[in-house]
Amino acid sequence: MDKNNDHEEWEARWNEDRIGFHISRPNPFLLRYWEHLEEVQPSRCFLPLCGKSVDLVWISERVGTVVGVELVEKAVQDFFREQQIVPEIRETPPFQTFSHGGLKILLGDFFDLASGTEEPFQAVFDRASLVAIPEHLRIDYAQCLMKQMVKGGRLLLICVDYDTSKMKGPPYSVKQTEVERLFSSSGKLELLESRDNLEDRLRERGLEWLTESVYLFEKN
Numbered sequence: 001m002d003k004n005n006d007h008e009e010w011e012a013r014w015n016e017d018r019i020g021f022h023i024s025r026p027n028p029f030l031l032r033y034w035e036h037l038e039e040v041q042p043s044r045c046f047l048p049l050c051g052k053s054v055d056l057v058w059i060s061e062r063v064g065t066v067v068g069v070e071l072v073e074k075a076v077q078d079f080f081r082e083q084q085i086v087p088e089i090r091e092t093p094p095f096q097t098f099s100h101g102g103l104k105i106l107l108g109d110f111f112d113l114a115s116g117t118e119e120p121f122q123a124v125f126d127r128a129s130l131v132a133i134p135e136h137l138r139i140d141y142a143q144c145l146m147k148q149m150v151k152g153g154r155l156l157l158i159c160v161d162y163d164t165s166k167m168k169g170p171p172y173s174v175k176q177t178e179v180e181r182l183f184s185s186s187g188k189l190e191l192l193e194s195r196d197n198l199e200d201r202l203r204e205r206g207l208e209w210l211t212e213s214v215y216l217f218e219k220n
């Protein structure tokens with residue numbers, strides 16, 4: 001799938017309401033492992049490929065500035081409508097910025113983030129984001145993410161691993177060896193937890209097992 005087809009597919013998913021990845025409560029792993037991000041006393045937290053995640057809200061109750069990036073306008077509009085927040089909207093090419101207080105979503109392509117687009121972040125929460133990126137773009141994704149983080153900044157990363165002969169992503173299967181390849185040279189990576197977590201919606205797509213893993217990464 002090339003980049004533009006990928007964009008069209010995400011637009012279609014949102015417009016056709018094929019968003020089984022969305023959960024209407026804060027992510028349980030975020031709640032369990034938040035303390036690892038809290039330890040660095042972040043004033044800025046980043047959620048790449050944020051969708052309309054309510055994690056944005058949960059984190060914004062704890063951190064001064066929370067920034068998400070999302071490609072599809074419907075996701076961003078739905079987020080603010082569902083949270084009953086009227087955002088200020090500004091043209092900030094190549095993004096459109098939707099903001100309210102310390103909460104901000106950049107509408108546009110994650111890969112258009114340049115080093116200076118945003119002040120760097122002390123904390124990053126990646127849930128269903130790296131695993132939404134096709135394999136050939138994951139090195140670029142990891143490098144772009146590294147540029148958004150301060151030295152000593154921490155990333156909480158949730159990945160899935162499954163038998164790729166049974167299902168094509170997204171979510172793509174991203175194994176521990178790949179996570180190590182992507183991040184280990186930039187800092188310290190630790191596996192916090194792995195557990196079986198095959199949801200019915202993915203069983204219906206042919207999977208027999210799925211392992212969800214949570215990593216903590218600290219940038220050098």
Ligand SMILES: C[S@@+](CC[C@H](N)C(=O)[O-])C[C@H]1O[C@@H](n2cnc3c(N)ncnc32)[C@H](O)[C@@H]1O
Nearest residue numbers: 010021049050051053070071109110127128132
């Ligand atoms: C699987 S969803 C996860 C959303 C969110 N992290 C959550 O936990 O609900 C991935 C999201 O990334 C968005 N997306 C895909 N490619 C993107 C890109 N290159 N830049 C920004 N957003 C992107 C999709 O529209 C989709 O909303």
